Amino acid sequence: MDASAAKLIGAGIACIGMGGAGIGVGHIFGNYLAGALRNPAAAGAQFTNALIGAALAEGLGIFSLVVALLLLFVA
């Protein structure tokens, strides 16, 4: 296989990781919303924790995007 073709395929495969990050962020906010509807009084104090969790989960998806961009434009 041509090396540049392998690079493009690799970049595409690396982007699958972003789907995982999407699932993770959806889980976090979905569960936050479910908890917030059960106990609205405690929701405000936990919103910061939800954001931290979402940022940590999203960071992993961003890593795979960075790998894809590195393959496309740098390597």
Add this chain to the structure above:
Amino acid sequence: MANDPIHQFQIHDLTDKFHIGGYEFSFTNSALFMGATVLTITGFLLLAARKAELVPGKTQSVGELWYEMVHNMVRQVLGPEGKKFFPLVFSLFSFVLVANMLGMFPYFFTVTSQVVVTATLAVFVIVLVVLVGIWKHGLSWFKKLFIPHGVPLVILPFISLIEIISFLSRPVSLGLRLFGNMLAGHIVLKVFAGFVVSLGALGLGGMLGAIAPMFMAVALTALEFLVAFLQAFVFAILTCVYLNDALHPGH
């Protein structure tokens, strides 16, 4: 190539290169917008605090909101001990927020979309955390951090290994998260704007087809403003969380 979505991240010199001590220096667009960021923050906060009134005006309200948000965050995560880290967290939050927001203007350079800038901020935070931890607890800080209480001896090596890896990956993830979010957001905006231009060039049918990506670009711009704020917030709060590990290790 004008349609290249990566083109906006290019750094170019605004002045001639000059040499200091054998090193090459030049004033780049990145440096210009970093200066603009600092000037915006300083100017706005000075304006907001210029004549403090009991019933705050518009500018003063925004200034107070800004200050109080970071203040509450520091107090919530770090407790009363964290008071002396408030200026640091406030500066980091303000710099990242205003740099992100300035980057949203058309033709403006986004400082935080350069991995050099975000990695420098992240490494600075982590080095500070290590120094504060050693200063507060001595070298036993590492023991408190990497050997949690109440873990059975059998799985302790694995837990320690995971803790060490998670600690070492912090500067990487802290810097790359901000960089990746700003980079990805700006690329997506330019890609959708590029759809509008290239569809519009096809004639009447293309122009009708360009309406959908046009609205998408508007919606994504709104989303990017949210991301710009959220990433600044997340950067500041993760700084607080990591500092909390230095002040009160052992969870």
